[in-house]
Amino acid sequence: MTSVEEVLTSNLYTQQTKKLYKIGEILGLHEDQLTALSTPERVIQVKIQIKGKDGTIKTFTGWRSQHNSALGPYKGGVRFHPNVTQDEVIALSMIMTWKNSLLQLPYGGGKAGVRVDPKSLSKEELEQLSRNFIDAIYKYIGSDIDVPAPDVNTDSQIMSWFLDEYTKISGKIDPATFTGKPIDLGGLAVREFSTGLGVVHTAKLAAEKFLGGLEGRKVIIQGFGNLGSFAAKFFEENGAIVIGVSDSKGGVIDPNGLSYSKLEEVKKSTGSVVNYPSGKKVSNDELLITETDILVPAALENVIHKYNAPKIKAKLIVEGANGPLTADADAILKDRGIPVVPDILANSGGVVGSYVEWANNRMGEIINEEDAKKLILGRMEKAFNEVYNKYNSLGDQDLRTAAMVVAVERVVRAMKVRGLI
16 A cells, blocks of 8 residues: 555544644643543444345444534434445544534534445435434434434435434434435425535635635635535635536546536536536546645545645635545645635534524424525634634634634533533
8 A cells, every 4th residue: 555545544533633632732631631522422333234136135334423412412414435434433423523513503423324335226225224224223313312414425315214214113203303304304405505505605704814805716626526516506606716626536627617507417417527528637636736726625534635735736725525634734734824724614514504404393494594594604604703713813823723722622611511521
């Protein structure tokens, strides 16, 4: 394995713990307190079996990590991916703890993953897998215990199967147990695009501070799933120029700009944005180091590391994915004077959207879409201003450090008053 491959497959939990310990030094936390903060309260591992179309039994492993409940019920998505590991799920649940704290949401952090390639399953097999996963964890979830949501390779249809199975097996009619649902099952339309909306809104706020504004700025987005595609749409609507995008099959760059509607059409008809009719075809690695004003890594973790961070030519990075920068990359980019808006702030529109949906379900469906959108943007703007002010008061620190200080300090206070540390 080459050194770059080692970084790309490095342990996300180790990376997140390193970042936490750095914050611990600033806040004066003791080793025992940091151990308490980095250790999940519960990790559930389950075996999921389904009967394949050919009659064979297919067996998969899944996890739900419930990291910290000092601020409220666990909250976080469920991902279906062939490379999911237990440590990755734990790390992502820890990120969710800081994200929910930073946005002042009444949640702790949770995350789930099933090690499966959903593209290899038929729709019937995917439904069976989804239902069987809920059968395995239903005792540990609920609207006031743990609230799952969509993540990588999961969507509103899978949330529908989750909710239906949970209702059948638990006997509880509790739609607030899951968020990211279809509108007909208590979901909100804004939840579908809230992560992309939040990324662009945060990028706009950061561009005003560091670049003199967003309009006319060139943007590259690595990843064109739900988050990346909606981000491209909202960047375009805000007057920015999206010059590069990519998905798992590769990317395309056109300095004159890419059309969001054309990208959507090409992705839908050919399966990849790499088939866009104009521009230069590039790899994901090339895309990341192409000159641009704003770079949005919106795919998976650890894509910017100590080997490519010195080659980054963006003036501002806005983290769309969770954990796309390693701790080494953070240090390199800070030394190079390239601001990084961290994941726990930049991509928090999704969990704020989930919060609005959850609250709406519990109150009896009284929030309209326009009010939901205002709540999301208002909550994110408040958090951005809090982080920016902390960034200025800390002196020689970066935005991630500022965001983590605010988030961790809030969790520590809650744990102290509960007598947990």
